[in-house]
Amino acid sequence: MIATLTTGDFIRRNGLIIAFAAILAIVALSAPTFLTVGNLLGVLRQIAIVGTIAVGVTFVVISGRLDLSVGSGLTFLSVLVVSQHNQIGPAGALAVTLCCGLLIGACNGFLVAYLRFDSLIATLAMLSLLQGVTIWYSGGANVNVADSTTWFSFFGRGSVLGIPAPVLLLVLGAAVAGFVLMRTRFGRAVFAVGGNETASIFSGIAAPRIVFATYLISGLATACAAIIMGSRVMGAQSTIGQGYELTVLAGIILGGTSLLGGYGSIWRTIVGVAMLGFIENGLILMGFPYYVQWLVTWAIVIMAVWIDLAAKRGRLLA
Amino acid sequence: MAGETILSIEGVSKNFPGVRALKDVSFDVRAGEVHALMGENGAGKSTLMKVLAGLYRPDGGRIMHKGEEVDIRTPLEARDRGILLIHQELSLSPELSVAENIFLGSWPTKGLGILNKRKLNSDAGRVLDALGCDFRPTTRVGTLSIARKQMVEIARAQAFNASVVIFDEPTASLTDTEKEKLFSIIADLKARNVGIVYISHKMNEIFEITDRVTVLRDGVLQGTVNTADATVETLTRMMIGRALDSFFTRARSNFGAEVLRVEGMAKKGLFENISFSVREGEVLGLYGLIGAGRSEVAETLFGVRRADAGRLFWKGGEIPFPTPRQAIDLGLCLAPESRKEQGLVIGMGGRENITLPHLGLFSRLGIMNRERETQVFTRYRETLEIKTTGPSQRVGNLSGGNQQKFVLAKWLCNKPRLLILDEPTRGIDVGSKSVIHALIAKLAEEGLAVIVISSEMPEVLGVSHRILTMSEGAFNGEFTGEAMTEENLIDAVSRHRESSSSRRARTAA
C-alpha cells in the first residue's frame, strides 16, 4: 500500500513555491537594483494594498463567487476616507470608511446570496455604480489630505521596527483571515458552500448567510486597503483603484485558488499577489514601458491556469 | 464470433498516491458473454474498468484488443475501439440535449463546424426508438430521471456499435421494472455478440444474467469462475475471505413513544395527503417505485423543500416545518439519496464531511476542534470498515461504496432521534451491507426511530418493522408482521396505479 513520491508529485505539490523562487531569482539576476532594501520595501508597500483586498476576495472566491467591484470600491473608499479626514478628522474618517466598505459588501452579498444574482453580473454592476458614486461625491476632482500631520499618515507611511506599516497590516490581516478560514466553523462552511452548495444545505448550513458574510469580508478588506492607499498617497482621485479587481483576481488565480470554489487558501493568495508584485517591479527596473506589465501579468496567469489544468488532467491519466 | 476473446488485460497494475488500487490483474471479455466483476468496496473494480475506458493509464501490464496490443489513452480512443463504459456515477452533461450527449465529441456537421442539428436529432431518435425509450432526442438531460439518464448512456453504446459495454453498478438506482428493461437490453446486446462487463454487489443479479464471474480483493485477482459453478457462499468467500452469517437482523418490536407524526402533508405536483407516524425504536420502511415521491417527502420533513400544507408533531407537540438546521438540532436527520450531489462535498476530506452537519458540536467559540473530529472519523472508519488513506483524503477519490459509508457516518455520529435513510446501502458491498443493517437494528434497539427508503425489496422487508407503500405521490398501503411480503408490496404499488387511472377515466366520463 506504500506509494513512493515521485519528482512529479513534488513539483505538483510545491509548484507555487518553486515558481515563486524562480521568479525572484530571475528578477534579481536581471535587475541589480532589485535587491536593495529601498526597492524591496517599495514593492512590499505596493503589494500590501493589492494583498489586503485579495485576502478578503479569497473568501468570496472559495465560496464559489466573484467580486469585481473591489477596484472601484477602492477608488470610492479612498476618496471617501481622504475627504472625510479633511472634514471630521481621522477617527471619524476611518469609521465612516469601514462602515461604507461593509455596506458595499452587504449590497453585493444581498444581491448574490439572497436574490441569487449571478455574482459576475451583480459585482460588475456594483463596479460601475461605484464609479458613478465616486464622481458624484468628489465632482471628479482630486482630493488631498489637508493636514498630513495626523496619525492617519501611519497606515501608509509609518513603520514599526523598520517594517512598513502597510506590510505589517497585511501580515496581521492575513494571519487573522488565514486562521478564520482554516480553523473556524465559519471557514469550514465557506469551503463547504464553495465545494458543493447543495450538500452544504443538506448539512444544515445556511449557505446564503455564509455567502453574504464573505462579501462583507471582501468589503471590509477593501475599506482597509483604501485607508492604506489614502494614507500612502495623502490624497485620492477617481481613477486610483482602476484595474485593481483584475490584479487581485490575477493574484488569487496565480496562487492556485480555484475560481470554481471549494479550494484555496490565504497564504496561496499572498504568494500569488507577491509574485505579481515582484514581476511588475522587475519589469520596470529592467526598463520596460509600464504597459508591458499588463501583458506579462496576464500571460503568466494564463500559463498558471494552463499548467494547473494540465496537471489535473495528468493526475487523471497518470 | 461468440466465445471469441475481444478484449483482455494482462498483468495490469495501478497505483494512486498511498493506494495500490490494482496489482497484476488479468481479465478478459468474450464476445456474447456477460462477465461479472465483483469485490468489496474499494477492491478496484471501477479502477480496472476506467483503465479499459481510457480514463486511467495503467502503471504496468498490457491491454490486448482483438489480438493486438493497444494503448488506450483517452475515452474517445476507447470509444473508437468500441469500448464503452457506463459509469457508476453517470457522466452526462446535464445542460446538453439527449442527442448531443449521445454523440458527444463527434457531432455531425454541415461543414465548417456548423452543427447539423437535424441529422443529430434524427440519428439519436433512431437509436432511442430501437431501445424503446420514451423521451425525445431534444430533451435536456438534466431533466431526466436516473433510469432515463442511464438509457442515454446505453444509447451511446448502441450508436457507436460498441463491441464491449461495461456497466458499473447499473442497477444501484433502478427499480425492479426498470431493471427488467435493462436486463432485456443486455440480453439483446449479448445476442448481437457484444461482450459485456457487469459490476454489481447484488448476488441475485449475478446469477440471473452473467456467464462468468471475476472477483477482486484489495486490487488483487482472486480468480474467474463460471457462474454456473458458483454459489453465493463461494463468491462471498472469494470476495471477503469468509462466509456471511445473516443478512438482516431485525430489532425488538416493543416501541417507545411517538417521535414524529405527520398529518395531511402536501406539496403540489409531488405528493398529497401524507399522514403517518413513527415511534422510538421503530424501523419504518417506505417502499415505492422511483418517482413515487418518497425522497420528496423525506426532503420536506428535513426542510430542504417547503410543504404547501400539513401539520408536524415532534414528540407529541406541534412544530412548524423546520429548516434543515432546526431539523438537525431537533435530531431529525436525513441521509440523502444522491451522494455526489446532496450527500458529500467531494473536494473535502472524510473527516470534514462527517462533521459538516455538526460544526457547532465540534467547535468551541467558533474554533474547530480537529482532534475530536479526527477521533470521530477514526471511530466510523473502523465501524463501517471505510477504505481511505486518512482523515483528509478527498472523498472524491474514494470508491463509490466507501463514499456512501461517509454519507451514513455523517448522520450516525450525532445520536439523532429520527434518522431518515434514503437508499442507505446504494453501491455498498455485501459484507458492509450486513454491517450497516446490523447497525440500524442496534440503533433502533437503543431507541432511535428510523425511516428507511429503499428500492431494494429484500432490504425493506429485512430491516423494517412496518412498511408503507407509496405510489404517485400518495401512501396506499401499510403492512406489518406476516403481511410484509414481496407479493403484497408489489401488489400495493401496482394497485394504486390501476385505481388512479380508473379514477381518471371516471372523471373523464
Ligand SMILES: Nc1ncnc2c1ncn2[C@@H]1O[C@H](COP(=O)(O)OP(=O)(O)OP(=O)(O)O)[C@@H](O)[C@H]1O
Ligand atoms: N482518483 C483516485 N485517486 C486516489 N485514489 C483512488 C482514485 N480512484 C480510486 N482510488 C482508490 O482506489 C481503490 C479502488 O477504487 P475503485 O473505485 O476501483 O473501487 P470499486 O471496486 O469500484 O469499489 P465500489 O464497489 O465501492 O465502487 C480505492 O481504495 C480508492 O480509494
Ligand SMILES: [Mg+2]
Ligand atoms: Mg466502483
